[in-house]
Amino acid sequence: MTRSPHDWRLFLLPMAALASSAHAADYLTVAQAQVLLFPAAKDFADQTLKFDDAQRNRIKAAAGVRQRTAEQKVWRAERDGQLLGWFIVDEVIGKHEFITYAMAISPDGHVLGVEILSYRETHGGQVRDASWRKHFAGKTLADRFKLDEDVPNISGATLSCRNVMDGVKRLLVVHKLFLAKA
Amino acid sequence: MRELRRMRPLLGTFVEVGARGLNPAKALDAAFDCIVEAQARWSFQDPDSELSRLNARPGQAVPVHRQTVRVLRLAGALMHGSGGLFDCTVGGALVSQGVLPDHGGPPPLARGDASDIETGHRWARLRRPVRVTLDGIAKGLAVDAAIMALRKTGAQAGWVNAGGDLRVWGDMALPLHRREADGRLTPLGALRGAAVASSRAQSPGAAPDPCFPGRLVAPPGRPPQPGVWTVMARTAWRADALTKVAACATPVDREKLVAMLGGFLLGGQAHAMPSA
DSSP states (O other), X not given: OOOOSXXXXXXXXXXXXXXXXXXXXXXXXXXXXXXXXXTTOSEEEEOOEEOOHHHHHHHHHHHSSOOOOSEEEEEEEEETTEEEEEEEEEEEEOSSEEEEEEEEEOTTSOEEEEEEEEEEEBTBOOOOOOOOOOOSTTOOTTSOOOHHHHSOTXXXXXXXXXXXXXXXXXXXXXXXXXXXXX | OEEEEEEEEETTEEEEEEEEESOHHHHHHHHHHHHHHHHHHHOSSOTTSHXXXXXXXXXXXXXXXXXXXXXXXXXXXXHHHTTTSSOXXXXXXXXXXXXXXXXXXXXXXXXXXXXXXXXXXXXXXXXXXXXOOOTTTHHHHHHHHHHHHHHHTTOSEEEEEETTEEEEEESOOEEEEEEOTTSOEEEEEEEOSOEEEEEXXXXXXXXXXXXXXXXXXXXXXXXXXXXXXXXEESSHHHHHHHHHHHHHSOTTTHHHHHHHTTOEEEEEEOEEEEOO
């Protein structure tokens, strides 16, 4: 063993067997995420959307990804009757993960923020070495959002992070088709 | 004392931040703000980042944030110290392979050397048309900046994990385990007051692995040793960068070189992850 200026054992403490090998975490409840993403809002009015097959096909055609569920949980964030934006809860399934996330969209269709609510790996975690990409804030449907251009496939996002991004794109389409004029 | 943690999709991965203190929510906000700023400055993908503006104008002094000056100086020093095993001037090669996007500017050299990057007080200049990519160091530095930011809010302890680039600070220990090549998990211990990072090097010509999309560019004639390389260091930027050195070093030099540059190689070709 090469001598090092540090005794690295000081930084890696002995540990008994691990309780669990899988990574699972609940970060925020829906109510906590609402306050975090719309701190100025006083009311969150439930406006859950229900889609028929034709509507789901329209979403898929515009977003390029399937609307898996016939129901989408949506809330109107309001303050004194004024619309501040839309709060949407969605779920994506990665190769090994179930990810529930919340997204805030401004009335004019910009992403205000994305927060992970819960993250569950189905059989343990894998360290991800992903490269950079633009973050979601400020994205609209007018922006480039094609994975191969915006996030090069090889150096870009990880599989499950890509699924969240596809979800964000799909929810922007849902906003445009069903919420923008509501 | 309260403890909180949150996760957001940032830096092309999931970034988890945890903090303990009287106002952990404030600490988390400060830490995430830092990561968002780092992404806006150092993203190769974003044509409007400081890095892209620098890459587009070789020969010109480009005004940049002092943190950008810092990351360029650290990258240059490590390039020099590792004899080019760590190399942040390989953006041109990655652009020509189609791995990274081309935002315009003069046709780039495939790679350069440490002397191609010149920095001053809040400015930087590329002496030749190289394309700098900070992928091997900036995620770690973003983690360090986020740790600093949560400390400044008065938090007692915390951690930041950007897709495996992990740093723990204060009176807190985070259990780590390592995934072996056969998928088994080996407990490594609990990380305290230090950082770990992992990079995967693939065999030349291997199909891209969507779970490990990073691509290492080794010096000519020195293909990276395939495997997942995990390094511990006091700071995340150093751990991050030294994984690239570990992947490209010869087996004889590997451990010694990583130690000389301030890191500690953790158990060869396997990788560690927090098991919080």
